[in-house]
Amino acid sequence: MSSTTPAAKRQKSNKDTPYHLIYWPGIPGRGEHVRLALEEAGATYTDTAHIKDGVNEVLALIDAKHTGDDLNPPICAPPVLKHGDLVINQTPNILLYLGPKLGLAPSPGGDDEDGIYVVNELALTALDGLSNEPHDCHHPIATGLYYEDQKEESLRKSKDYVANRLPKFLGYFERVLKSKASGDGPWLYGGKLTYADLVLFQCVDGIKFMFPKATKKLQDSGDYTGVFALYEAVKDRPKIKEYLASDRRQKYSMGIYRYYEELDVTE
């Protein structure tokens, strides 16, 4: 504890530095949402996924002995963004910080001063239903156990997920895309690309990898044309296209979205 508050100490001047992403190397994971925002904006950033021994930086930050610094509390889990003297975590929180700075969300001081709360709610909902829940489909009992130790429960949860939860969330975003508030074009809000669109893209991409049969069946139903059109529209953005074809885009492996043939159920 200290008698000087963070407000008194935080320097506003030292933000003229590249963004630094701290996340597990070897998987897209939740860090991918941050990467896509930085890549779409053409921002300068460094990434522990591509730094020698980058994993050590992740491990040091989440070590139980890490007590934060004068300005920032300790970190619970990656991804973490360092920018100047600010060190923050939680994927939707990092996106909230980056969004207006990267031109990927309405600025709180701009014309649509409350638009950021709409973009944030859409990102939170996509992460809840299309990232956290899929993760729990292979780890329904304990994140500390192997998938192999919870296979039976995983199958039961995956069946419910593809039958009920996945259509529910895709249907929700389809309604968002049809709403007046979405504006013109393929985007979720206000007729402009926001980071919520990038989050939804990454979630759909992950779902296609993890549940290819169920996703194809839902796509073929024709009930979610807006969602899949948004997916293609993001994929076709020049900077995203270049990024996805580059070595910076890591392959899915043992992260949030995993392919287990036995979980790729359709009902």
Added chain:
Amino acid sequence: MSSTTPAAKRQKSNKDTPYHLIYWPGIPGRGEHVRLALEEAGATYTDTAHIKDGVNEVLALIDAKHTGDDLNPPICAPPVLKHGDLVINQTPNILLYLGPKLGLAPSPGGDDEDGIYVVNELALTALDGLSNEPHDCHHPIATGLYYEDQKEESLRKSKDYVANRLPKFLGYFERVLKSKASGDGPWLYGGKLTYADLVLFQCVDGIKFMFPKATKKLQDSGDYTGVFALYEAVKDRPKIKEYLASDRRQKYSMGIYRYYEELDVTE
């Protein structure tokens, strides 16, 4: 879709109205985090929990036929906050909106312009580990099934939760409270009460109800004195104390925090 963007339509002038909380009557649930912020600030608000047929307002808003309005996309799930022409959901998002307005978080335009991102990350982490995960302890397989249909998996998950996850998250917040960034006093950040403290209070209160034996054991260990001191400090705030003793505070029942004797394990 519409060719006029929300930015052009949203009126800045009609925010001089009470806050309106739309949430399931009969449980504290996730709506409780919003209530505690409004109560601590002494804000004027209305609440569907205390309006005749208030549940119909919840049902209308989350109906699959609801398409939002010109400014706001449809809503996926409650709690929902209406304020003027803004309609937003997602608990951490509503708190993010209310926090600076209620004096419960640093203002983005104030001295600690990035403090809101610290408060938001702390609230998100408390909700992840001490609200969402406890919910999943009685619904590990499917939210659409009864607890009775997933009892075996619930027991297995609860055992892991009290042995591993609950100590992990309490330990994390204990480290936050010991960090320099927490400042003086019992609070998580900057030496001042923020909505993150209220969120952590409500989470600990729920955990004490759901896992009384495990929580007592952890409290008695003496390893989390800061967390439990924060809990008592919030409980003793004059407006919170009055609120908790009032009819407005609903009892735990079949919401996020549920007491099942068989899940109240200690190891």
